[in-house]
Amino acid sequence: MNKILHVIDKLSMDGVNPSSVALCFIEWIKHRDARRYDVMVASLRPRDAASQHLEASGVKMFYLDKGKYSFANVGALTEIIRQEKIDLLHLHGYSAANFGRLAAKKCGIPNVMHEWAVLKTLPHQFVMDRWLSGKTDIAVGVSEGVKEFLVQGRCVPLDKIRVVWNGVNLNNFKTAESSKIQAFREKFGIAPEQKVIGTVTRLREEKGNRYFIEAAPYVLRQFPNARFVIAGDGPLREELETLAKKLDLDGKLHFAGFVSEVAVALAAMDIYVMASLMEGFPFALAEAMAAGKTVVASNAGGMKEMIQHDENGL
Structure with a gap:
């Protein structure tokens, strides 16, 4: 069985209601092939009211609470990877991508950086992305526009990018x-x-x-x-x-x-x-x-x- 750890900056925008990405996690977890994939979620933030929505799905949760910009997140993620024998890191958000790529390389496992939006390029993040470019195994963009942003704004080589459009449950x-x-x-x-x-x-x-x-x-x-x-x-x-x-x-x-x-x-x-x-x-x-x-x-x-x-x- 493959063990996948999703790492996200935060589960909600307001500390109460789950973000659209967190809601997407719930759908993914619900419809995964449980015989092949064991999925866990790590948030860089402390537990909040939105956490209960994911916890109700039965997924194993980790709350790092080391600070958004703290490199202590690398050590915390490394510990989880080794303890849980994680096979793949799936990263969502700037900080998750920064610390997750470092932890994945430290532990010798692949990573997927998932970009959900076209954002303003932040100077300090651009420097980080240039430094971490070679540590990105695969980057997923949710549209062709995001793919372009990944190349120009996040320094990801074109051949490492895959476009996977968002979907919703029609039912x-x-x-x-x-x-x-x-x-x-x-x-x-x-x-x-x-x-x-x-x-x-x-x-x-x-x-x-x-x-x-x-x-x-x-x-x-x-x-x-x-x-x-x-x-x-x-x-x-x-x-x-x-x-x-x-x-x-x-x-x-x-x-x-x-x-x-x-x-x-x-x-x-x-x-x-x-x-x-x-x-x-x-x-x-x-x-x-x-x-x-x-x-x-x-x-x-x-x-x-x-x-x-x-x-x-x-």
Whole structure:
């Protein structure tokens, strides 16, 4: 049996709700061939509320808690590799990739560096990636755009990169209980005949939510009965709520906060919008498409590979 250790910088963005990568782990673990693969997960951070979601899947967890930039992580990972007789390290995130590649080479096992997004190149990380370039066995990019970023921004040789597009479980988005859909809309006073334009997102600068909000008044001029919903939370929530009030969108644009049942939120929408400035191959957009929504997305990152304009979206 092959033993694989996934190493991730952190399991959540807010310390409470699992990140999309952590949720992906749960799907991978659930559908792996347990006769061939024994999967474990190590987080560089301490245990938090999001950890229970992975622990519930039965996977063995490790919490290093050595500090994001501490080289003590190399020793901690080395100890786990030797103790558990790990065959492969699968690395997610800058720090995980930095310390994981060093630990893998120290122990003589291969590593896979998995890049999920196109990010701004950080000078100190660029130096690290140049130094560690020869220690990368395989790098996975979730889109052709991410593949380009791996070459130019992370110093990975082209012949070591494989593109593996993100996927979603279609069964999770085929149906949602009508009573839950109705309750979601009624919560915001949205009538059955009103069309809902929405998004499921993190309220961060790179997600472009400001542009979604700023576009709402223009839509309302032509379709005054339309309503808007932003599902998700993040550090810009207060700022975005202030913007919505400034644009006189009270009662027309609603902030739903974090939603645990994404399929229900999507089912309550008629049109899905993703206004991100940069993306790898976004799960949220794939989920909206799996739910059969009409999608409108910015022409950025992996979204260009997901949508053929005027064919399966705009």
